[in-house]
Amino acid sequence: MKYIDEYRKKDLILSVSEKLKSISTKAIVLMEVCGGHTMAIHRFGLLSLLPPTIRLISGPGCPVCVSSQLFIDTAMAYSKVPGVIVTTYGDLIRVPGSTTSLEKERASGGDIRIIYSVLESLGIAKKNPDKSVIFLGIGFETTAPATAAAILQAKRENITNFFVLSAHKVMPPVMEALVKEGVIIDGFIAPGHVSAITGTAIYNDLASVFGLGVVVSGFEPVDMMQSVLMLAVQIESGKSKVEVQYQRVVNSEGNKIAQQMLNEVFELRDDRWRGLGLIAKSGLKIRDNLSSFDAEKHFTVEVPESSEPKGCICGQILRGLKTPVDCGLFGKKCTPSEPVGACMVSGEGTCATYFKYRS
Amino acid sequence: MSQKENNILLGHGSGGQMMHDLIENVFIKHFGNTILNEQADSAILPVSSEEIAFTSDSFVIDPLFFPGGNIGKLAVCGTVNDLAVSGAEPLYISVSFIIEEGFPMSDLEIIVESLASEAKNAGVLVVTGDTKVVNKGKCDKLFINTSGIGLIRKKDRYISKAFNIKTGDFIIINGTIGDHGMAVMNARESFNFKSAVESDCASLNKLIREVIDKSTIKFMRDPTRGGVATVLNELAGKIQLGIEIDESALPLDKSVEAMCELLGFDPLHIANEGKVLFVAGEQDGFKILEVLKNNELGKKSAIIGRVVSDHPGKVVLKNQTGGRRIVDSLAGDQLPRIC
Amino acid sequence: MCLAIPAKVISVNGVTALVTIEDVEYTASLLLLDDVNPGDFIMLHAGFAIQKVDADEAAETLQLLQDEVNNRPDEFKP
Numbered sequence: 001m002k003y004i005d006e007y008r009k010k011d012l013i014l015s016v017s018e019k020l021k022s023i024s025t026k027a028i029v030l031m032e033v034c035g036g037h038t039m040a041i042h043r044f045g046l047l048s049l050l051p052p053t054i055r056l057i058s059g060p061g062c063p064v065c066v067s068s069q070l071f072i073d074t075a076m077a078y079s080k081v082p083g084v085i086v087t088t089y090g091d092l093i094r095v096p097g098s099t100t101s102l103e104k105e106r107a108s109g110g111d112i113r114i115i116y117s118v119l120e121s122l123g124i125a126k127k128n129p130d131k132s133v134i135f136l137g138i139g140f141e142t143t144a145p146a147t148a149a150a151i152l153q154a155k156r157e158n159i160t161n162f163f164v165l166s167a168h169k170v171m172p173p174v175m176e177a178l179v180k181e182g183v184i185i186d187g188f189i190a191p192g193h194v195s196a197i198t199g200t201a202i203y204n205d206l207a208s209v210f211g212l213g214v215v216v217s218g219f220e221p222v223d224m225m226q227s228v229l230m231l232a233v234q235i236e237s238g239k240s241k242v243e244v245q246y247q248r249v250v251n252s253e254g255n256k257i258a259q260q261m262l263n264e265v266f267e268l269r270d271d272r273w274r275g276l277g278l279i280a281k282s283g284l285k286i287r288d289n290l291s292s293f294d295a296e297k298h299f300t301v302e303v304p305e306s307s308e309p310k311g312c313i314c315g316q317i318l319r320g321l322k323t324p325v326d327c328g329l330f331g332k333k334c335t336p337s338e339p340v341g342a343c344m345v346s347g348e349g350t351c352a353t354y355f356k357y358r359s
Numbered sequence: 360m361s362q363k364e365n366n367i368l369l370g371h372g373s374g375g376q377m378m379h380d381l382i383e384n385v386f387i388k389h390f391g392n393t394i395l396n397e398q399a400d401s402a403i404l405p406v407s408s409e410e411i412a413f414t415s416d417s418f419v420i421d422p423l424f425f426p427g428g429n430i431g432k433l434a435v436c437g438t439v440n441d442l443a444v445s446g447a448e449p450l451y452i453s454v455s456f457i458i459e460e461g462f463p464m465s466d467l468e469i470i471v472e473s474l475a476s477e478a479k480n481a482g483v484l485v486v487t488g489d490t491k492v493v494n495k496g497k498c499d500k501l502f503i504n505t506s507g508i509g510l511i512r513k514k515d516r517y518i519s520k521a522f523n524i525k526t527g528d529f530i531i532i533n534g535t536i537g538d539h540g541m542a543v544m545n546a547r548e549s550f551n552f553k554s555a556v557e558s559d560c561a562s563l564n565k566l567i568r569e570v571i572d573k574s575t576i577k578f579m580r581d582p583t584r585g586g587v588a589t590v591l592n593e594l595a596g597k598i599q600l601g602i603e604i605d606e607s608a609l610p611l612d613k614s615v616e617a618m619c620e621l622l623g624f625d626p627l628h629i630a631n632e633g634k635v636l637f638v639a640g641e642q643d644g645f646k647i648l649e650v651l652k653n654n655e656l657g658k659k660s661a662i663i664g665r666v667v668s669d670h671p672g673k674v675v676l677k678n679q680t681g682g683r684r685i686v687d688s689l690a691g692d693q694l695p696r697i698c
Numbered sequence: 699m700c701l702a703i704p705a706k707v708i709s710v711n712g713v714t715a716l717v718t719i720e721d722v723e724y725t726a727s728l729l730l731l732d733d734v735n736p737g738d739f740i741m742l743h744a745g746f747a748i749q750k751v752d753a754d755e756a757a758e759t760l761q762l763l764q765d766e767v768n769n770r771p772d773e774f775k776p
Contacts, residue, residue, distance in 0.1 A: 001617060001720060003704035003739060003751055006760055013680050015767045036701065045682015089744070090622075116550040116622070117745020119727055139744075142702065146746045149729040193702045196741060196749040221680050222763065248756035249741055249749050258730045258748065336687075347623055357684040554722040613720040621703050621719065621742075 003248065007220030008044075016225040017049040024051045024232050029184050031320050033175060034191035035062035035348030036219050042357035044221040054228060057320035058353075060174055060276060061191065063138045063167075064091045064346035065318060068272040069306040071138075071167040072097045072342075077301035078134050078165070079110035084299075085128060086112045087121040088136040095345045098304045118150040125154070125162040134295045137166040142193040144168040144284055145258035148265035151286070151293045163295035168284035169271055172202045177279050179210050183319055187213040187231040189224070192246040197262075199254025203242045211240045218246035265290055274342060275315025312341040317350050324354040331355060367462040372492025381490065385468055389475035390454070390485040402486035404451055406510065412447035414438055415506040423470065423501060425546040427539075427557030430503055431474035436562050436632055438507040439481045440581045443564035444635055446518035446571065447509030449481060455489040457502040470501070481562035483507065515571060521578045521638075524598045528577060529644030530664040531637040533566065533657040534559065535610040536587055540629035541618050552621070554614040559633035566656045567635060574646045578638040581631070585689040588627035590636055591664075591674045592688040599671045604664035604686065606678040627676075628689040638666065702743035704751050707736050717742060 032038065038058045041047060047056065060066045076097045079086045086102065093102050093114060106112040111131075115121055118135055125133040137147045147164055154162045171194055179185060190203055195216040203214040213234040217227035227245040234240060244250050262284070271283025286294040311329050316322040324330045324343070334340035336352055343349035370377040387396065394402050416437045423430045434454065442449040454474065458467070478485055517523075538559040545552055563581070570576060582590040595602045604627075611626055619626050633656065639647055644662060651657030669675075674686040705717035705724065715734055717726045724742065728734055731747045739751035 001613075001620065001704070002706070003756060004620070006756075008679060010680055011767045012760075012763045015763065019766070043684070044678060044680045045684060046680075048682060116552075117727070119745055120551075142748065143744055145730050145748070146727075146744050149727070149746070153729065193741065193743060193748070196702075226759075226763070247759060248752050251752075255730060255749055257732060261730070356687070552722055552724050556722075614722050617703075617719040617722045621701065621722070623701055 004220060007218065007222040009222065012222050013049065013225055016222065016229055020054070020225065020229045020232060021051040023229075023236060024053045026235060027053045027055075028186040028232070028235055029055045029057060030187045030189055030228060030231055031057050031059045031178070031183075031185045032189040032217075033059040033061040033171060034194070035065075035346070036193070037061065037189060037191065037217065037224065038350055038353045039348050040219050040221065040224055042353045045357075046221055046224055049225065050228065054232065056228070057323075058317075058350045059178060059320045060273060060318040062343070062346050062349045063140055063143070063169065064095055065314065065342040065349045066169065066273045066276070067138055067167045067342070068274050069098060070272070070303060071165070073303040073306060074301060075136050075165060076100050076102060076105055077303050078295065078299060079105045079112050081299060081301065083131050084111070085124060085131050085133045086110065086136065087115050087124060087133060088112065089138065090114045091346050092136055092138065094339065095342055096309075096339060098306055118146050119153070122150055122154055122159065122162055125159050129161060132161050132163060132298075134163045134165055134299070137164045137168050140169055140171055140191070140194050141197045141262070142191070144266065145197060145255070145261050148261040151265050151290060152261060154293060155290065160292070162293060163298055164286060164293055165295040166266070166284055166286055168266065169273070169282055170268070170284065172206075173279050173282040174273060174276065175206060176210070177276065178319060179206070179212065181319070183321065185212060185320070186235055187215070187240075189227050189231065190214050190216040192216055192218045192223070192250060195244075195246070195250045195254065197255045197258045199259075200242050200244060200250065200252045207240045207242050213240045214242045216242075216244045216246050216250050218249065273318075275318040309340045314341040314343045314351075317343055324351040327351070365464055367458045367460060367464060367467065367492055369460050369492050369494065372458065372490055378490060385464075385471055386488065386490075389471045390478070390488075392484050392486070394451075394484060394486040402451065402453075404486065404508070409513070410511045410516065412442050412445050412509040412511050413506070414441040414445075415504065416441060417502060417504040419499070419502050420543065421499065422543070422546050423466070425558055426542045426555075428560040429470055429473050430501060431470035431472070432477045433560050433632060434503045434505045435474055435477040435481060435483070436560050437583070438505040439483060439562045439564050440635070442507050442509035443562075443567045444579045444581050445509075445511065446515035447511045448568065449483045449507055449509040449564050451486045452478065452483050452505050452507040453487045453489075454485050455491075455504040457491045457493060457498050459498045459500050460492055460495045462500055467501070477562060481564055518571075518576065518579060521594065521597050524577050524600065524638055524666055525640070526600060526666055526668045528638050528640055528666040529662050530591070530602065530604070530666070531639065531644060531647055531651070531660065531662050532587070532610065533563075533635055533651050534633070534659040535612045535615065536582070536631055536634065537615045537619065537624075537626035537629035538612055539632040540586070541615045545618070552618065554618065556612060556614045556618070559631060561633035561656055563633065563635050563656060566651070566654050569654065570637065570647055570650050573650050574639065575643045576637050576639045576647065579635050581635050583632060584630050586626070586628040586630060587636065588625070588674065588686045589688040591686070594638070595674050596672050598666070601667040601670040601672070602664060602674045603667045603669075604674065604676045606676055608661050608663045610659045610661050627686055702741040702748060704739050705742040707734055707738045707740060709736055710734055715740070715747060717747070
């Protein structure tokens with residue numbers, strides 16, 4: 001596959017690995033904050049290619065994992081409302097809520113449909129004018145523009161039975177929150193596709209105010225190794241700046257059209273991140289003038305008292321303070337087939353990734 | 360003879376004239392043979408004093424028609440292959456239909472015709488069957504059960520027991536993986552991907568017979584639901600040795616690979632309906648590969664891994680970048696109702 | 699969820715484009731991207747084209763990496 005295979009070539013990967021080993025002297029901790037990066041690191045066995053001085057930790061990069069229990073429980077409650085069709089990305093279907101899951105609700109007769117594109121939800125709304133179609137909006141800045149585009153399209157076409165429950169979030173506030181909290185991080189590997197949308201200015205404060213290097217990385221093994229190298233070079237020379245490794249897709253400006261749409265449809269609000277608590281201005285709420293598309297404004301549902309599963313340390317894992325192997329439930333009570341916490345259910349959750357790619 | 364209906368009605372399952380006509384005009388028309396034509400309550404089958412292999416499989420695939428086949432063809436392949444990978448020569452199958460009221464007769468005819476054609480191709484006879492019709496909404500269009508009988512010669516009896524597998528033995532597959540699952544998924548979901556991926560659905564008994572006659576195998580199984588990963592995990596657990604697979608050796612259709620990348624699927628967990636995994640000693644392994652490659656159904660065969668002494672009971676994948684990772688059986692349901 | 703994959707644009711039809719990844723075809727939405735032409739590569743994410751792939755940058759990155767390997771060929775034999 002073009003623009004993929006070339007970045008998986010073994011000789012290129014090993015070459016970067018060698019260079020990394022030759023320049024790295026300081027013990028450093030680098031954090032990635034993207035489920036796609038977590039997956040890539042483990043799928044391609046990159047940890048074994050790093051020098052012992054460099055430790056890679058995973059942060060809150062999985063949108064499903066950081067969505068609050070309240071959001072998940074609300075989604076399940078919607079599926080029980082008569083006349084509602086819930087549409088969702090596949091990632092959410094098996095996430096455990098406090099008492100049930102979308103998959104279980106589907107088995108009990110809830111009309112829950114997995115879609116690949118939010119535009120399919122619009123299509124379903126048009127085909128079922130007598131039903132209400134609720135789309136579960138999860139994802140960071142990579143995915144939120146698609147939701148924004150769908151809402152604007154719905155407005156243009158006067159579709160009145162399409163609604164969005166937004167759990168969309170933005171990255172920079174949580175990155176800063178972790179640093180302010182005192183999590184030991186020497187540099188960030190920044191999410192490549194979020195940055196393709198946002199551009200790179202959003203990371204400037206991390207470099208200039210907090211003195212942390214940020215390298216925007218692609219997702220293939222060569223990309224990730226090169227990003228680690230770029231960060232190591234920065235840190236070894238005492239610099240901290242924002243650099244782009246993923247130059248074939250990311251530029252400093254980002255995607256202006258997408259940014260504009262995000263701005264038109266959403267506004268920032270304080271948002272609860274599972275395991276991390278409330279983070280200021282980190283969530284996307286549908287603006288009041290588009291509230292006719294906001295599921296929260298239209299559907300009142302009763303949601304069980306949110307409870308975190310006993311023994312689950314997803315919160316600490318999401319902060320990069322612990323790894324899955326530190327969790328007493330990991331691989332025993334909590335496995336991909338019987339997940340307890342969200343980090344295990346989502347395909348790109350840290351725990352699911354560790355489990356799938358364990359060696 | 361009553362007028363041919365356009366749709367299946369409840370009366371077609373009632374046992375009366377309508378059902379009689381359905382059987383005559385659709386089932387006997389396509390399946391007819393001396394044994395079936397007797398239309399007795401049981402089929403009386405001549406067998407020798409060998410052991411009989413007996414299997415049963417139900418097909419609830421959605422959609423009924425998919426690139427590369429339909430539920431009828433699949434209903435034969437699935438059962439024939441279950442017999443063949445046990446070392447048996449498939450001989451007779453039963454075919455039972457559960458049909459939803461309102462099902463189009465024309466679709467039924469196409470499916471039955473495919474079933475008959477595949478049975479002929481595989482060299483098995485449809486000797487008995489059943490028809491039930493249920494109210495609309497009580498089953499999803501059409502379900503089929505096929506049960507099959509085959510003969511196992513004494514010399515082939517060891518095959519399903521997985522004896523004698525040793526470190527260094529080869530794991531061989533007869534072609535690309537994940538085709539069936541992806542073809543069905545494409546046909547079913549509203550994801551709107553278009554690809555030329557076709558189900559690999561095929562009767563493997565003749566291919567397998569050729570391999571058994573020309574070489575020595577230690578074990579074989581068909582990786583259907585759960586994919587190659589699940590079968591290899593079952594084997595590793597059974598023999599308490601490790602299995603190592605080489606990612607770069609896995610035959611993979613480019614479109615299937617692309618779909619897996621797009622949707623985050625692992626080809627090792629996706630269903631196949633025309634594939635068989637063999638375990639054999641090194642020498643035999645090369646011979647088997649040769650036999651397979653000379654067969655229509657084995658052109659893309661490959662040695663994909665070996666039995667190893669490390670990590671007993673576990674399957675490990677060596678990936679193209681040199682790393683290693685554990686491959687588990689499929690957890691949960693990647694794609695429901697795939698066969 | 700971060701899954702975005704490079705896809706080749708075959709044709710553009712107003713707000714959609716027919717794209718391919720190997721032989722797999724998909725009709726992607728161009729609501730988030732303009733100035734897209736047949737022959738371009740775009741990143742496909744959740745049904746939308748979210749950014750273009752810059753062929754020159756890609757080539758440059760790979761060339762630099764390849765040069766490193768070529769300078770020390772024996773060390774990196776796969």
